[in-house]
Amino acid sequence: MRLDWSPLRAELSKWRRKNMTLPVWWRDDDAIEVTPHLERLVTRSEAVGVPIHLAIIPRDASKELADFIKETDHIVPVVHGWSHTDHQPDADTNCEFGEARSRDIRREEAGEGLRRLQRMIGDDVCPMFVPPWNRVGSDMLVDLPALGYRYLSTCNPRDIEEPAAGLQVINTHIDPIYWRPSRHMSHPELVIEKMTNLLKKRRQGKSDNAEPFGLLTHHLAHSPKIWEFCRQYWMELLDGPVEIFDARRATN
Numbered sequence: 001m002r003l004d005w006s007p008l009r010a011e012l013s014k015w016r017r018k019n020m021t022l023p024v025w026w027r028d029d030d031a032i033e034v035t036p037h038l039e040r041l042v043t044r045s046e047a048v049g050v051p052i053h054l055a056i057i058p059r060d061a062s063k064e065l066a067d068f069i070k071e072t073d074h075i076v077p078v079v080h081g082w083s084h085t086d087h088q089p090d091a092d093t094n095c096e097f098g099e100a101r102s103r104d105i106r107r108e109e110a111g112e113g114l115r116r117l118q119r120m121i122g123d124d125v126c127p128m129f130v131p132p133w134n135r136v137g138s139d140m141l142v143d144l145p146a147l148g149y150r151y152l153s154t155c156n157p158r159d160i161e162e163p164a165a166g167l168q169v170i171n172t173h174i175d176p177i178y179w180r181p182s183r184h185m186s187h188p189e190l191v192i193e194k195m196t197n198l199l200k201k202r203r204q205g206k207s208d209n210a211e212p213f214g215l216l217t218h219h220l221a222h223s224p225k226i227w228e229f230c231r232q233y234w235m236e237l238l239d240g241p242v243e244i245f246d247a248r249r250a251t252n
């Protein structure tokens with residue numbers, strides 16, 4: 001797959017000239033078991049040297065997955081809600097932790113999500129809450145630090161770094177999948193244009209460059225084209241002035 005990365009390359013040269021560094025990270029969602037796609041994801045992660053923050057659906061996570069993660073240094077396990085169930089009455093907006101349900105129930109599920117993964121995987125679980133469909137009712141943000149969470153991750157540039165005391169937002173910015181009406185690769189040139197524009201805003205000080213710039217993938221939904229795009233994404237980006245973010249080593 002031949003892609004034109006020249007807009008991004010030109011932007012990264014400007015970063016070099018300004019001596020700026022882009023923090024980058026990788027999140028992948030919806031893991032419940034070990035599959036060939038997951039193994040391929042880990043191989044890719046090892047090849048490029050960027051750890052995968054793997055969002056695991058706690059209720060359904062298998063013991064085999066937990067064992068696999070314990071043996072794999074390149075996976076940072078994070079919490080993907082509880083059961084990935086849509087509870088919204090509105091058919092257009094899927095959400096597990098929206099205000100359609102009581103805050104108590106949501107708090108209980110978010111707490112149990114972290115506890116279950118900790119029981120299965122141990123202390124290596126990163127206390128990052130990744131609400132399914134990247135949506136969470138703002139009323140429960142203050143509950144997350146009390147439940148043990150230190151990070152919240154959804155999508156798009158964050159508006160605010162710390163929406164509740166002790167809770168840092170680290171979002172994702174690029175998703176190569178066009179979800180509706182069917183899951184397929186977005187037009188790659190448009191994704192490259194989006195990356196370039198987001199980086200330009202950071203360079204110009206119009207958006208927050210302290211937030212790690214995130215790639216969001218869904219290994220179970222990857223076609224060969226998407227795998228290839230991700231390979232090129234990391235090859236291009238890691239050629240720039242970047243610093244790889246790993247929540248295990250972050251201090252906040």
Ligand SMILES: [Zn+2]
Binds near residue numbers: 084133
């Ligand atoms: Zn999901």
